[in-house]
Amino acid sequence: MITAPAMTFREWDGPLTSDLVREPAKFGLGQVPSRLLPDATTKAICGFCSTGCGLKLHLKDGEAINLTPDPDYPVNLGTACPKGWEALAVLDAPDRATMPLLHGKPVEWDVALKYFCEKMKGILDTHGREAAAFLSTGQIMFEEMAFLGSLAKFGMGMLHGDGNTRQCMATAVTAYKESFGFDAPPFTYADFEESDVLVFIGANPCIAHPIMWQRVLSNERNPEIIVVDPRKTETAMAATQHYAIKPKSDLTLLYGIAHLIIREGGVNQNFINEHTNNFEEFAKFVADYTPDRVSAETGISVEQLNKFAQTIIKGTPRVSFWWTMGVNQGHQATRTAQAIINLALMTGNIGKPGTGANSITGQCNAMGSRLFSNTTSLLGGHDFRNLAHREKVAAATGIPVHRIPDQPSLAYDQILDAADSGKVKAIWFVATNPSHSWIDQSRFNRILDKLDFIVVQDMYCSTETAKRAHLVLPAAGWGEKEGCFINSERRIGYSPKVRRAPGQALADFHIFRLIAHYWGCDDLFRGWTSPEAVFRVLQRCTENQPCDITGINGHEMLRKSGGVQWPLNREQAAKFDVSTSKQRRLFADGKFYTLDKKAKFIFDPPTEIPDQARDEYPLVLITGRGTSAQWHTETRTGKSAVLAKMIPEELMLDLNVNDARHLKISDGMSVRVISPRAELTAKARLTTCVNPGEVFLPMHDNRVNQLTYASFDPYSRQPSYKHSAVRVEKA
Incomplete structure (x- = not known):
């Protein structure tokens, strides 16, 4: 096995990114077992970011033991970033959720599912369909997303559900x-x-x-x-x-x-x-x-x-x-x-x-979430408020139209406000860790403390959100289940199951099937027997939509073609040549998707920044990604020993040298970063990469969002993580 050389954080800044994707072995990323035969491989799509890289998974006895980038995939052309190289390694972490946990104690699936249904039904029956909500993800396959959103809204009778794509896209x-x-x-x-x-x-x-x-x-x-x-x-x-x-x-x-x-x-x-x-x-x-x-x-x-x-x-x-x-x-x-x-x-x-x-999208399947999660848009980019749309989706799915809500969900922050006020009593979190990632984290966790029922469905039982759950449902991760992702360029790619999930963990798809059975609504989803069966349902939902994918001949076509960008309707498919049609862009004919086929100039005057710097808090905190080895809350990347060598051992605050001189802070000194909401301790890294009056922290540390100020765009309801007033002092 190739081992990574010892490196300091500074050695991983900027230009080395190119070396990482060109010469990964130089940095200990991945190992290619020479004993494998050339045909002992299968192909998959990386499950980290929205780039949607193709990977070749090397198999032994039918299970993936290693991977290399796919040189033929039109996205990455044989390269991969550090996260992609370590995609399999993080599946073997010791804190994997392997059995359902009820109030922290292992129970069988039968007990967990009966409890889930009893509690959720009791809350919905007593307080109405707005009393429970789900908050999902851009990390699971879109067939699973569609099943979750349809099960919750059409089968269980919830009205509200959103996803952590609200934070990014x-x-x-x-x-x-x-x-x-x-x-x-x-x-x-x-x-x-x-x-x-x-x-x-x-x-x-x-x-x-x-x-x-x-x-x-x-x-x-x-x-x-x-x-x-x-x-x-x-x-x-x-x-x-x-x-x-x-x-x-x-x-x-x-x-x-x-x-x-x-x-x-x-x-x-x-x-x-x-x-x-x-x-x-x-x-x-x-x-x-x-x-x-x-x-x-x-x-x-x-x-x-x-x-x-x-x-x-x-x-x-x-x-x-x-x-x-x-x-x-x-x-x-x-x-x-x-x-x-x-x-x-x-x-x-x-x-x-x-x-x-x-x-540029954030998560591996945020584009899939946008089209198929059934949260703020009805399946296939339709409108809950439009009767014709509801009737079309009902016909495509076989769900009676009266079971489809005629209004969209509240947005993520509005669901939380409803929980704060006592209107929402239960939240079901799927493959997301908002106790770490949500803005003004302390308020978020105070709201969770008010809920009657918290369910977390995740591949790890150690996340900050899972630790607060009444019920944890153990889920399979990427590589342990099958389905499709959609990347930033609208490319739909298929990823297979190449590993067994540990213990009693199940694919999210199968968890949803079980819940439908225990709830008593499985007859609504009798045709939803596999991810590919749901893919066919979703194709019908997209017919005559801008995202029409009725021309894709199932998962097999995606496997053979190197992914397919939407749209691909039946007429386009008749002309589609997988060898020459790898790249397709929209609006080449100048026609848009408005009624008159014209795009619209939209504008408003700038408004005042909500949390401005002031005497007591004179610096502006900016947050963002730390290194190419880190991913979001590090739920997965934090499990890799190789990736751990590419990030600093302690939280680093980027501070301008002029501000540091004024504050009498030297490089490497321990400092307190204080906002009106919280404070944390970090090490100062003096730099000219941030301007005077500004500081930067990577979003991956589980304390950073204690500092951030919760403001939201009025149209998208997306949180504003990029401007919070703070001060910095010697620790």
Whole structure:
């Protein structure tokens, strides 16, 4: 076995990301057993981030014992990040949930399921269908997501359910729906390689999506790379232009760039006239965002603003705009995302190679959650409030239409508010750990203490949320079950079962089947016998939708084709050649999903940041991903000894050297980080990568969200993790 060399955290910053995906063995990532025959393999999709890399799983006696990246998969082309290399290792952790736990004691499945149904039925019967809710994930297969949402809402009679995709992608969903008429990321990963200008806003793919960054490095067009981010991230270090704006001044900046593009004659008037609405009103609106005003509000000089705008104008028609959590997790996130969309529309940079207004998704199956989790949208991107939609889904699923709710769920934060007020009495958490990840963590956990019944269904019994549960249901993990994921570029990929789950742990799919049986509603789901059977149901739900996948011939086609991007309806499938149709983007014909087939310019003035720096709390805390070896709450990546060598042993606070001098803090000193909500201790890391007045903490530490201020975008209801007022003191 290859062992990883001893390394300090600093050695893993920035540029080494490229080495990690090119020469992984150099860093102890993975081992390829030479004794395996070439045909003793199968293929899978990685279950960590939204990149959706293809992996070759090497088998012995029918079980995966190791893996290598798939050189033929069109996403990653034979590369993998540290998390992907260690995907199998984390399945063997000693804290796996192996039996149901009732009040902390092991019980048989029969006892657990009877208790689950008795408690949930009692709460729903006594307090009504709004008294219980489920909160799910972007980590399980979409066939499982669909089963959960349908079981809870159609079978058990719950009204409310949301997912932790609310923390990462709700903004992009809302922005696309309002601007394009449907939640439709338009791009394909080939656009990373075909752009003349790439603009990354609130995105750090070098660390968060290393394989996407590898695709950028493969661009042979000598592109300009523009990064808009308050921090000098690893991606910003590699960029040709970095604009270190004041935190959450991005909306003002984008309006200012639009102003300059219009002033300099950089708009594509033909595209605007033929394919968009509301541009004249938008142009009048941004007339007030002069360079002087924007410079004062963002901290970017007038000269820099002009250079930014001129780069876009000269780069037309091959400019691509990319964003992720730095935009989505803001108090005015939806309008910020739409300001990015507006730039793509006004310059005609959409529907063509190397272009697009492109949201980079977070979780491996957040796109699947957006279409099929049955939370805020009815299956297949339909509307709960539309009778015709309910009737269509009823016909497709075989569920009586009267069992389908005629109103959408409350959003995540609203479900929690209802629990705080006593209206929601029970919550069922599936493959998510919000006691760690939810904003203003202490309030979240106080709310959990009020609930009559907490169920956690997870592969580990040691998560912060599982420790608070009355009932823990042990679930199989990635590699221990089968189903499909949808990645950022809309590619549907199949992942097989290649390992046995430990103990009595079951695939989430089979847990849902058992609950349906014990609840007494299994007759509603009599055809939902396997993930592929549910896939066929969901195909019918998508018919004539923008996400129509009726042309996919089941899991086998996905296995053979290297994944398939939606849409693929029957007519498209008749022309589909898996050898030549690996990459497909949306809107090549200039037609969008609105009633008049035109995209819409949407805008609002910037509003005041809720938790501003002030005398007692003079610094702005920004949170984000720490290293490419870490994933979210580290529920899985924290189990890998190899990945542990790539992260600091202690929580590190990035502090500007000038602020440190004023505070008399030296590098490596223990410091207290204090907000009005909580405080924690970290080690100071002095740097110029954060501006004076700003500090940065990685989101993976289980204490960081005790500090964050809970504000929410009014349209997407997504939490704003990127701006909280704090102070720093010597410990």
